[in-house]
Amino acid sequence: MSYFKRTQRYYRTTASMLTLICVSLIFAYSVLSNSGQTNESVWNEPEHGRKITIDLGNDVQMEMVYIQSGSFYMGQSDSEKEWLINESGQQNYDRFFSHERPRRKVTLDGFWIGQHAITVEQFRCFADDTGYKTRAEREGSGFGYDIRLDRVHSKEGINWRNPGWEQADDHPVVLVSWEDAMAFCRWISEKTGQNFILPTEAQWEYAARAGTQTMFFWGDSPDDGEGYINAADKSGTPSGNQWKRAFSFNDGHVYTAPANAFKPNPWGLHNMLGNTWEWCLDWYHPDYSVAPSENPEGPETGRLRVRRGGRWNLDPARNRAATRHHGLPHYRCDGLGFRVIVLPE
Ligand SMILES: [Ca+2]
Numbered sequence: 001m002s003y004f005k006r007t008q009r010y011y012r013t014t015a016s017m018l019t020l021i022c023v024s025l026i027f028a029y030s031v032l033s034n035s036g037q038t039n040e041s042v043w044n045e046p047e048h049g050r051k052i053t054i055d056l057g058n059d060v061q062m063e064m065v066y067i068q069s070g071s072f073y074m075g076q077s078d079s080e081k082e083w084l085i086n087e088s089g090q091q092n093y094d095r096f097f098s099h100e101r102p103r104r105k106v107t108l109d110g111f112w113i114g115q116h117a118i119t120v121e122q123f124r125c126f127a128d129d130t131g132y133k134t135r136a137e138r139e140g141s142g143f144g145y146d147i148r149l150d151r152v153h154s155k156e157g158i159n160w161r162n163p164g165w166e167q168a169d170d171h172p173v174v175l176v177s178w179e180d181a182m183a184f185c186r187w188i189s190e191k192t193g194q195n196f197i198l199p200t201e202a203q204w205e206y207a208a209r210a211g212t213q214t215m216f217f218w219g220d221s222p223d224d225g226e227g228y229i230n231a232a233d234k235s236g237t238p239s240g241n242q243w244k245r246a247f248s249f250n251d252g253h254v255y256t257a258p259a260n261a262f263k264p265n266p267w268g269l270h271n272m273l274g275n276t277w278e279w280c281l282d283w284y285h286p287d288y289s290v291a292p293s294e295n296p297e298g299p300e301t302g303r304l305r306v307r308r309g310g311r312w313n314l315d316p317a318r319n320r321a322a323t324r325h326h327g328l329p330h331y332r333c334d335g336l337g338f339r340v341i342v343l344p345e
């Protein structure tokens with residue numbers, strides 16, 4: 001065999017071996033990154049954007065994304081304040097939006113966060129496994145959209161299994177209270193051996209902004225949000241009327257949308273803005289700037305828990321990254337769910 005042919009065969013063999021090694025490495029990595037439940041090192045050696053898929057049983061999975069530590073400006077900017085006053089008037093601004101200020105720099109450690117809000121299917125794994133009954137199920141009522149009144153109102157007989165309108169398994173679970181969300185966290189922590197908890201509102205806003213400082217992660221114009229958000233839109237209210245205030249496009253969903261129906265923010269998280277409000281860990285305080293600027297956790301006690309991100313029946317002003325709201329820990333409605341985080345040890 002000529003020197004040339006031997007050399008060619010040598011390179012061909014080496015190339016095949018390298019391909020085999022690469023394929024094995026990729027396979028090993030994907031197994032590693034898909035076995036968060038069993039491989040501690042994956043949880044504790046995170047990189048920004050790294051993903052873990054957790055098996056909840058019954059072929060149901062859940063994706064978590066790692067968000068690296070960093071600083072960001074939390075709260076409403078000066079130009080945002082002007083826009084809100086212009087949009088809703090000084091009185092409404094003072095009443096609903098003034099507690100988003102002052103904007104200030106906050107620094108956070110890294111954490112894992114759900115790529116999606118907890119879905120109906122994921123919540124069912126928890127309920128089936130434990131027999132847990134939510135507050136709405138135990139008390140037989142919740143707050144839901146009343147077609148007759150064309151607004152959210154107290155309703156008998158609604159709960160996460162039946163919000164009074166159709167939800168597929170991949171829609172975000174609704175009608176769960178803060179207490180219900182915490183019960184889910186306890187269950188999944190036990191199941192995985194990891195410390196699952198709700199995000200603080202600082203962690204929530206950091207993740208929702210994903211490095212942006214604009215009103216929405218796609219920019220400052222509500223009109224540019226088409227394909228990114230499910231909210232009050234041109235398709236109208238559940239009773240067929242037009243929303244008083246809405247996004248200028250048709251988002252294709254009257255009620256909730258599936259977890260993957262819209263494009264994610266720059267850090268790969270879906271529906272942080274819109275679709276459903278998301279419970280946060282903190283007790284509500286009207287001035288969050290009194291908390292430390294490093295890893296703020298909210299007041300030690302309180303009456304109301306924070307929720308963030310807006311929901312499907314709200315306008316652009318109430319679906320921004322800085323939008324904040326609150327609720328009693330047992331409150332539940334058909335536009336309020338949650339997503340979970342894990343802190344690396
Ligand atoms: Ca909509």
Ligand SMILES: [Ca+2]
Nearest residue numbers: 271272276309
């Ligand atoms: Ca949301």
